[in-house]
Amino acid sequence: MNFELLGSLYLIFIKLGVFTFGGGYAMIPLFHEELVYRHELLSPSLFGDIVAIAQITPGPIGINAATFAGYMHGTLIGAAVCTLGLLTPSLIIVSIIVHFTARFKGSKIVKAIMSGIRPAVIGFIFAAVMFFAEMSIFTSQIPLHYIWDKISGIAATAPDFALRWQGLLIFAIALICSGKLKINIIWTLLLSAILGVILI
Amino acid sequence: MHNIENKDSYWNKLWTLFITFLKIAAVTVGGGVAMLPMMEEEFVRKKKWIDSEDIVDVFAIVQSVPGIIAVNTAVYVGYRVAGLGGAIAAALGVVTPSYIVIVIIAAFMIQAGSLGWVNSAFTGIRAGVCALILVAVIGLGRKVLKSKFEWIIAGAAFIGIYMLGINVIWLILGAGVVGYMRYFLQKKHIDASKEESDA
Numbered sequence: 001m002n003f004e005l006l007g008s009l010y011l012i013f014i015k016l017g018v019f020t021f022g023g024g025y026a027m028i029p030l031f032h033e034e035l036v037y038r039h040e041l042l043s044p045s046l047f048g049d050i051v052a053i054a055q056i057t058p059g060p061i062g063i064n065a066a067t068f069a070g071y072m073h074g075t076l077i078g079a080a081v082c083t084l085g086l087l088t089p090s091l092i093i094v095s096i097i098v099h100f101t102a103r104f105k106g107s108k109i110v111k112a113i114m115s116g117i118r119p120a121v122i123g124f125i126f127a128a129v130m131f132f133a134e135m136s137i138f139t140s141q142i143p144l145h146y147i148w149d150k151i152s153g154i155a156a157t158a159p160d161f162a163l164r165w166q167g168l169l170i171f172a173i174a175l176i177c178s179g180k181l182k183i184n185i186i187w188t189l190l191l192s193a194i195l196g197v198i199l200i
Numbered sequence: 201m202h203n204i205e206n207k208d209s210y211w212n213k214l215w216t217l218f219i220t221f222l223k224i225a226a227v228t229v230g231g232g233v234a235m236l237p238m239m240e241e242e243f244v245r246k247k248k249w250i251d252s253e254d255i256v257d258v259f260a261i262v263q264s265v266p267g268i269i270a271v272n273t274a275v276y277v278g279y280r281v282a283g284l285g286g287a288i289a290a291a292l293g294v295v296t297p298s299y300i301v302i303v304i305i306a307a308f309m310i311q312a313g314s315l316g317w318v319n320s321a322f323t324g325i326r327a328g329v330c331a332l333i334l335v336a337v338i339g340l341g342r343k344v345l346k347s348k349f350e351w352i353i354a355g356a357a358f359i360g361i362y363m364l365g366i367n368v369i370w371l372i373l374g375a376g377v378v379g380y381m382r383y384f385l386q387k388k389h390i391d392a393s394k395e396e397s398d399a
Protein backbone atom coordinates (compact mmCIF):
# COMPACT_ATOMS: atom_id res chain seq x y z
CA MET A 1 0.00 0.00 0.00
CA ASN A 2 1.41 3.36 -1.06
CA PHE A 3 0.83 5.57 1.97
CA GLU A 4 2.42 8.60 0.37
CA LEU A 5 -0.06 8.47 -2.49
CA LEU A 6 -2.99 7.94 -0.11
CA GLY A 7 -1.84 10.87 2.00
CA SER A 8 -1.63 13.21 -0.97
CA LEU A 9 -5.03 12.01 -2.26
CA TYR A 10 -6.53 12.77 1.15
CA LEU A 11 -5.07 16.29 1.15
CA ILE A 12 -6.22 17.00 -2.41
CA PHE A 13 -9.79 16.13 -1.49
CA ILE A 14 -9.72 18.07 1.75
CA LYS A 15 -8.80 21.11 -0.32
CA LEU A 16 -11.63 20.39 -2.75
CA GLY A 17 -14.02 20.03 0.19
CA VAL A 18 -13.03 23.44 1.52
CA PHE A 19 -13.49 25.24 -1.78
CA THR A 20 -16.69 23.60 -2.98
CA PHE A 21 -19.61 26.02 -2.85
CA GLY A 22 -23.18 25.38 -3.86
CA GLY A 23 -22.64 21.76 -4.77
CA GLY A 24 -23.73 19.96 -7.91
CA TYR A 25 -22.77 21.49 -11.22
CA ALA A 26 -20.96 24.41 -9.64
CA MET A 27 -18.15 22.16 -8.49
CA ILE A 28 -17.41 20.76 -11.94
CA PRO A 29 -14.88 23.44 -13.03
CA LEU A 30 -13.02 23.23 -9.70
CA PHE A 31 -12.81 19.44 -9.77
CA HIS A 32 -11.86 19.55 -13.43
CA GLU A 33 -9.01 21.95 -12.85
CA GLU A 34 -7.63 20.23 -9.77
CA LEU A 35 -8.05 16.57 -10.77
CA VAL A 36 -7.36 16.79 -14.51
CA TYR A 37 -4.82 19.59 -14.90
CA ARG A 38 -3.11 20.26 -11.61
CA HIS A 39 -2.76 16.74 -10.20
CA GLU A 40 -3.36 14.73 -13.40
CA LEU A 41 -5.34 12.09 -11.57
CA LEU A 42 -7.87 11.72 -14.39
CA SER A 43 -7.86 12.23 -18.16
CA PRO A 44 -10.25 14.90 -19.49
CA SER A 45 -12.53 12.36 -21.16
CA LEU A 46 -12.60 10.11 -18.10
CA PHE A 47 -13.55 13.15 -16.01
CA GLY A 48 -16.42 13.82 -18.41
CA ASP A 49 -17.53 10.22 -18.08
CA ILE A 50 -17.48 10.47 -14.28
CA VAL A 51 -19.64 13.59 -14.22
CA ALA A 52 -22.00 11.94 -16.67
CA ILE A 53 -22.16 8.78 -14.53
CA ALA A 54 -22.74 10.90 -11.43
CA GLN A 55 -25.88 12.29 -13.09
CA ILE A 56 -27.48 8.89 -13.44
CA THR A 57 -26.29 7.23 -10.24
CA PRO A 58 -27.40 7.96 -6.69
CA GLY A 59 -25.52 10.35 -4.45
CA PRO A 60 -23.81 13.72 -4.76
CA ILE A 61 -21.67 14.41 -7.83
CA GLY A 62 -18.63 15.40 -5.78
CA ILE A 63 -18.69 12.19 -3.74
CA ASN A 64 -19.04 10.16 -6.92
CA ALA A 65 -16.06 11.91 -8.50
CA ALA A 66 -13.97 11.40 -5.35
CA THR A 67 -14.82 7.71 -5.16
CA PHE A 68 -14.03 7.29 -8.85
CA ALA A 69 -10.68 9.10 -8.79
CA GLY A 70 -9.68 7.25 -5.63
CA TYR A 71 -10.58 3.88 -7.10
CA MET A 72 -8.52 4.56 -10.23
CA HIS A 73 -5.41 5.22 -8.12
CA GLY A 74 -5.81 3.04 -5.07
CA THR A 75 -8.83 0.76 -5.63
CA LEU A 76 -11.12 0.29 -2.60
CA ILE A 77 -8.91 2.00 -0.05
CA GLY A 78 -8.10 4.87 -2.41
CA ALA A 79 -11.81 5.41 -3.00
CA ALA A 80 -12.47 5.46 0.74
CA VAL A 81 -9.58 7.88 1.41
CA CYS A 82 -10.73 10.38 -1.24
CA THR A 83 -14.34 10.22 -0.06
CA LEU A 84 -13.34 10.77 3.56
CA GLY A 85 -11.09 13.65 2.50
CA LEU A 86 -14.07 15.35 0.90
CA LEU A 87 -16.17 14.74 4.04
CA THR A 88 -13.63 16.07 6.52
CA PRO A 89 -14.07 19.84 5.98
CA SER A 90 -17.88 19.51 6.00
CA LEU A 91 -17.80 17.62 9.28
CA ILE A 92 -15.63 20.22 10.95
CA ILE A 93 -17.18 23.39 9.51
CA VAL A 94 -20.85 22.41 9.75
CA SER A 95 -20.46 20.94 13.24
CA ILE A 96 -18.98 24.21 14.44
CA ILE A 97 -21.76 26.17 12.77
CA VAL A 98 -24.55 24.09 14.28
CA HIS A 99 -22.88 24.63 17.62
CA PHE A 100 -23.00 28.40 17.19
CA THR A 101 -25.96 28.46 14.86
CA ALA A 102 -27.74 31.47 16.29
CA ARG A 103 -24.72 33.70 15.86
CA PHE A 104 -24.14 32.64 12.26
CA LYS A 105 -27.68 32.88 10.95
CA GLY A 106 -28.03 36.61 11.32
CA SER A 107 -24.48 37.43 10.30
CA LYS A 108 -24.51 40.31 7.84
CA ILE A 109 -20.87 39.68 6.93
CA VAL A 110 -21.64 36.13 5.79
CA LYS A 111 -24.62 37.40 3.81
CA ALA A 112 -22.45 40.08 2.18
CA ILE A 113 -19.75 37.59 1.19
CA MET A 114 -22.33 35.18 -0.20
CA SER A 115 -23.94 37.95 -2.26
CA GLY A 116 -20.69 37.98 -4.24
CA ILE A 117 -20.07 34.23 -4.36
CA ARG A 118 -23.57 33.22 -5.43
CA PRO A 119 -23.55 34.99 -8.83
CA ALA A 120 -19.97 33.82 -9.43
CA VAL A 121 -21.20 30.26 -9.02
CA ILE A 122 -23.66 30.88 -11.89
CA GLY A 123 -20.66 31.84 -14.04
CA PHE A 124 -18.87 28.64 -13.04
CA ILE A 125 -21.86 26.49 -13.95
CA PHE A 126 -21.98 28.16 -17.34
CA ALA A 127 -18.31 27.25 -17.80
CA ALA A 128 -19.32 23.64 -17.07
CA VAL A 129 -21.80 23.85 -19.96
CA MET A 130 -18.94 24.87 -22.28
CA PHE A 131 -16.77 22.11 -20.92
CA PHE A 132 -19.36 19.50 -21.83
CA ALA A 133 -20.05 21.07 -25.21
CA GLU A 134 -16.37 20.74 -26.07
CA MET A 135 -16.54 17.02 -25.47
CA SER A 136 -19.77 16.29 -27.30
CA ILE A 137 -21.04 19.03 -29.62
CA PHE A 138 -17.52 19.92 -30.77
CA THR A 139 -14.62 17.60 -31.47
CA SER A 140 -12.16 19.46 -29.26
CA GLN A 141 -11.71 22.57 -27.13
CA ILE A 142 -12.86 25.79 -28.71
CA PRO A 143 -9.58 27.28 -30.04
CA LEU A 144 -9.75 30.65 -28.30
CA HIS A 145 -6.05 31.31 -28.90
CA TYR A 146 -6.42 30.75 -32.63
CA ILE A 147 -9.43 33.07 -32.81
CA TRP A 148 -7.54 35.71 -30.84
CA ASP A 149 -4.48 35.37 -33.10
CA LYS A 150 -6.67 35.73 -36.18
CA ILE A 151 -8.30 38.90 -34.84
CA SER A 152 -4.98 40.47 -33.97
CA GLY A 153 -3.56 39.53 -37.36
CA ILE A 154 -1.03 36.90 -36.33
CA ALA A 155 -0.70 34.06 -38.83
CA ALA A 156 -1.63 30.87 -37.01
CA THR A 157 -2.23 27.33 -38.15
CA ALA A 158 -5.87 26.29 -37.98
CA PRO A 159 -6.40 23.83 -35.14
CA ASP A 160 -8.22 20.54 -35.50
CA PHE A 161 -11.65 21.72 -34.47
CA ALA A 162 -15.06 20.86 -35.88
CA LEU A 163 -18.75 20.68 -35.03
CA ARG A 164 -20.11 17.20 -34.37
CA TRP A 165 -23.65 17.32 -35.78
CA GLN A 166 -24.73 14.16 -33.93
CA GLY A 167 -23.74 15.77 -30.65
CA LEU A 168 -25.62 18.97 -31.52
CA LEU A 169 -28.72 16.94 -32.40
CA ILE A 170 -28.61 14.98 -29.13
CA PHE A 171 -28.03 18.24 -27.23
CA ALA A 172 -31.10 19.80 -28.85
CA ILE A 173 -33.26 16.76 -28.15
CA ALA A 174 -32.13 16.61 -24.51
CA LEU A 175 -32.77 20.34 -24.17
CA ILE A 176 -36.37 19.89 -25.33
CA CYS A 177 -36.87 16.76 -23.16
CA SER A 178 -35.60 18.40 -20.01
CA GLY A 179 -36.46 22.08 -20.47
CA LYS A 180 -39.80 21.92 -22.25
CA LEU A 181 -41.26 18.48 -21.63
CA LYS A 182 -39.83 18.18 -18.07
CA ILE A 183 -38.85 14.56 -18.64
CA ASN A 184 -36.92 12.93 -15.80
CA ILE A 185 -33.11 13.31 -15.91
CA ILE A 186 -32.50 9.56 -16.01
CA TRP A 187 -34.78 9.01 -19.03
CA THR A 188 -33.29 12.00 -20.84
CA LEU A 189 -29.75 10.68 -20.39
CA LEU A 190 -30.73 7.12 -21.27
CA LEU A 191 -32.17 8.47 -24.52
CA SER A 192 -28.97 10.46 -25.10
CA ALA A 193 -26.88 7.32 -24.62
CA ILE A 194 -29.01 5.29 -27.04
CA LEU A 195 -28.88 8.08 -29.65
CA GLY A 196 -25.11 8.21 -29.14
CA VAL A 197 -24.72 4.50 -29.87
CA ILE A 198 -26.97 4.73 -32.95
CA LEU A 199 -25.64 7.97 -34.48
CA ILE A 200 -21.98 8.28 -33.55
CA MET B 201 -32.86 3.07 34.39
CA HIS B 202 -33.26 6.37 32.70
CA ASN B 203 -29.56 6.40 31.93
CA ILE B 204 -29.57 3.00 30.28
CA GLU B 205 -32.52 3.94 28.17
CA ASN B 206 -30.73 7.11 27.08
CA LYS B 207 -27.60 5.24 26.13
CA ASP B 208 -29.58 2.73 24.19
CA SER B 209 -31.47 5.42 22.34
CA TYR B 210 -28.18 7.19 21.52
CA TRP B 211 -26.88 4.23 19.55
CA ASN B 212 -30.32 3.73 18.09
CA LYS B 213 -30.27 7.32 16.95
CA LEU B 214 -26.88 6.91 15.31
CA TRP B 215 -28.03 3.80 13.50
CA THR B 216 -31.27 5.46 12.41
CA LEU B 217 -29.35 8.51 11.17
CA PHE B 218 -26.97 6.31 9.19
CA ILE B 219 -29.71 4.18 7.63
CA THR B 220 -32.03 7.10 6.89
CA PHE B 221 -29.36 9.16 5.14
CA LEU B 222 -28.23 6.07 3.28
CA LYS B 223 -31.78 5.61 2.01
CA ILE B 224 -32.14 9.26 1.07
CA ALA B 225 -28.83 9.27 -0.81
CA ALA B 226 -29.69 6.01 -2.55
CA VAL B 227 -32.83 7.40 -4.13
CA THR B 228 -31.78 11.00 -4.84
CA VAL B 229 -30.01 11.33 -8.14
CA GLY B 230 -27.79 14.39 -8.42
CA GLY B 231 -27.90 15.13 -4.69
CA GLY B 232 -28.42 18.53 -3.10
CA VAL B 233 -31.79 20.17 -2.77
CA ALA B 234 -33.53 17.08 -4.18
CA MET B 235 -33.12 15.63 -0.68
CA LEU B 236 -35.47 18.17 0.91
CA PRO B 237 -38.84 16.40 0.52
CA MET B 238 -37.52 13.08 1.82
CA MET B 239 -35.83 14.71 4.78
CA GLU B 240 -38.99 16.52 5.72
CA GLU B 241 -40.90 13.25 5.59
CA GLU B 242 -38.37 11.32 7.70
CA PHE B 243 -37.13 13.82 10.28
CA VAL B 244 -39.97 16.27 10.64
CA ARG B 245 -43.14 14.23 10.18
CA LYS B 246 -42.14 10.68 11.14
CA LYS B 247 -39.44 11.10 13.81
CA LYS B 248 -40.17 14.68 14.92
CA TRP B 249 -36.45 15.26 15.57
CA ILE B 250 -36.50 18.74 14.07
CA ASP B 251 -39.35 21.07 13.12
CA SER B 252 -40.19 22.19 9.62
CA GLU B 253 -38.97 25.73 10.17
CA ASP B 254 -35.61 24.29 11.10
CA ILE B 255 -35.35 22.39 7.87
CA VAL B 256 -35.57 25.56 5.80
CA ASP B 257 -32.76 27.04 7.88
CA VAL B 258 -30.76 23.88 7.25
CA PHE B 259 -30.85 24.55 3.54
CA ALA B 260 -30.07 28.21 3.86
CA ILE B 261 -27.05 27.49 6.03
CA VAL B 262 -25.62 24.44 4.27
CA GLN B 263 -25.63 26.30 0.96
CA SER B 264 -23.69 29.24 2.28
CA VAL B 265 -20.78 27.29 3.74
CA PRO B 266 -18.20 25.27 1.84
CA GLY B 267 -18.84 21.61 1.16
CA ILE B 268 -21.23 19.38 -0.72
CA ILE B 269 -24.84 20.26 0.06
CA ALA B 270 -25.94 16.68 0.69
CA VAL B 271 -23.04 16.05 3.06
CA ASN B 272 -23.47 19.37 4.86
CA THR B 273 -27.15 18.64 5.34
CA ALA B 274 -26.37 15.23 6.81
CA VAL B 275 -23.78 16.71 9.17
CA TYR B 276 -26.18 19.46 10.22
CA VAL B 277 -29.11 17.17 10.98
CA GLY B 278 -26.85 14.50 12.50
CA TYR B 279 -25.20 17.01 14.83
CA ARG B 280 -28.55 18.47 15.83
CA VAL B 281 -29.93 15.06 16.73
CA ALA B 282 -26.94 13.33 18.34
CA GLY B 283 -23.86 15.58 18.45
CA LEU B 284 -20.60 14.80 16.67
CA GLY B 285 -21.31 11.06 16.62
CA GLY B 286 -24.59 11.76 14.88
CA ALA B 287 -22.85 14.01 12.37
CA ILE B 288 -20.35 11.30 11.47
CA ALA B 289 -23.03 8.59 11.26
CA ALA B 290 -25.20 10.71 8.95
CA ALA B 291 -22.25 11.74 6.75
CA LEU B 292 -21.13 8.13 6.32
CA GLY B 293 -24.73 7.18 5.48
CA VAL B 294 -24.86 9.78 2.72
CA VAL B 295 -21.69 8.57 1.00
CA THR B 296 -22.22 4.81 1.28
CA PRO B 297 -24.55 4.31 -1.74
CA SER B 298 -22.23 6.36 -4.00
CA TYR B 299 -19.25 4.40 -2.78
CA ILE B 300 -20.76 1.02 -3.60
CA VAL B 301 -22.24 2.00 -6.96
CA ILE B 302 -19.21 3.95 -8.22
CA VAL B 303 -16.71 1.27 -7.22
CA ILE B 304 -18.67 -1.27 -9.24
CA ILE B 305 -18.92 1.08 -12.24
CA ALA B 306 -15.23 2.04 -12.03
CA ALA B 307 -14.20 -1.61 -11.99
CA PHE B 308 -16.39 -2.20 -15.05
CA MET B 309 -15.07 0.86 -16.87
CA ILE B 310 -11.44 -0.12 -16.47
CA GLN B 311 -12.29 -3.19 -18.50
CA ALA B 312 -14.81 -1.66 -20.93
CA GLY B 313 -13.04 1.66 -21.50
CA SER B 314 -11.81 0.76 -24.97
CA LEU B 315 -15.12 -0.50 -26.34
CA GLY B 316 -16.33 1.64 -29.24
CA TRP B 317 -20.01 1.62 -28.39
CA VAL B 318 -19.34 2.58 -24.79
CA ASN B 319 -17.49 5.66 -26.00
CA SER B 320 -20.33 6.55 -28.38
CA ALA B 321 -22.86 6.14 -25.58
CA PHE B 322 -20.82 8.47 -23.36
CA THR B 323 -20.46 11.09 -26.08
CA GLY B 324 -24.25 11.02 -26.34
CA ILE B 325 -24.62 11.26 -22.56
CA ARG B 326 -22.21 14.22 -22.45
CA ALA B 327 -24.32 16.08 -25.02
CA GLY B 328 -27.36 15.30 -22.85
CA VAL B 329 -25.62 16.45 -19.66
CA CYS B 330 -24.64 19.66 -21.44
CA ALA B 331 -28.32 20.37 -22.09
CA LEU B 332 -29.35 19.44 -18.53
CA ILE B 333 -26.81 21.79 -17.00
CA LEU B 334 -27.90 24.57 -19.33
CA VAL B 335 -31.52 24.12 -18.21
CA ALA B 336 -30.39 24.13 -14.57
CA VAL B 337 -28.22 27.22 -14.91
CA ILE B 338 -31.00 29.16 -16.62
CA GLY B 339 -33.34 28.30 -13.75
CA LEU B 340 -30.77 29.24 -11.13
CA GLY B 341 -29.73 32.36 -13.00
CA ARG B 342 -33.30 33.67 -12.93
CA LYS B 343 -33.24 33.44 -9.14
CA VAL B 344 -29.75 34.78 -8.50
CA LEU B 345 -29.02 37.33 -11.24
CA LYS B 346 -31.35 40.11 -10.16
CA SER B 347 -29.30 43.23 -10.80
CA LYS B 348 -26.40 44.50 -12.89
CA PHE B 349 -24.03 43.71 -10.03
CA GLU B 350 -24.83 40.00 -10.13
CA TRP B 351 -24.63 39.84 -13.92
CA ILE B 352 -21.21 41.46 -13.92
CA ILE B 353 -19.88 39.07 -11.28
CA ALA B 354 -21.29 36.04 -13.10
CA GLY B 355 -19.82 37.25 -16.40
CA ALA B 356 -16.45 37.97 -14.84
CA ALA B 357 -16.42 34.55 -13.18
CA PHE B 358 -17.18 32.87 -16.50
CA ILE B 359 -14.50 34.80 -18.39
CA GLY B 360 -12.01 34.25 -15.57
CA ILE B 361 -12.46 30.52 -15.50
CA TYR B 362 -13.18 29.72 -19.13
CA MET B 363 -11.15 32.21 -21.14
CA LEU B 364 -8.35 33.21 -18.78
CA GLY B 365 -7.99 29.91 -16.94
CA ILE B 366 -7.80 31.51 -13.50
CA ASN B 367 -7.98 29.07 -10.60
CA VAL B 368 -11.54 28.70 -9.28
CA ILE B 369 -10.37 29.10 -5.71
CA TRP B 370 -9.07 32.62 -6.45
CA LEU B 371 -12.29 33.50 -8.22
CA ILE B 372 -14.38 32.37 -5.24
CA LEU B 373 -12.23 34.35 -2.83
CA GLY B 374 -12.35 37.37 -5.14
CA ALA B 375 -16.13 37.18 -5.49
CA GLY B 376 -16.47 36.95 -1.71
CA VAL B 377 -14.31 40.03 -1.24
CA VAL B 378 -16.30 41.99 -3.85
CA GLY B 379 -19.58 41.05 -2.13
CA TYR B 380 -18.17 42.09 1.23
CA MET B 381 -16.82 45.41 -0.06
CA ARG B 382 -20.06 46.25 -1.82
CA TYR B 383 -21.96 45.72 1.41
CA PHE B 384 -19.62 48.02 3.29
CA LEU B 385 -19.72 50.76 0.67
CA GLN B 386 -23.52 50.63 0.70
CA LYS B 387 -23.56 50.72 4.49
CA LYS B 388 -21.26 53.72 4.52
CA HIS B 389 -23.52 55.40 2.00
CA ILE B 390 -26.62 54.71 4.08
CA ASP B 391 -24.88 55.81 7.27
CA ALA B 392 -23.77 59.03 5.60
CA SER B 393 -27.23 59.86 4.33
CA LYS B 394 -28.66 59.04 7.77
CA GLU B 395 -26.29 61.49 9.41
CA GLU B 396 -27.26 64.13 6.90
CA SER B 397 -30.96 63.69 7.60
CA ASP B 398 -30.30 63.65 11.35
CA ALA B 399 -28.48 66.94 11.09
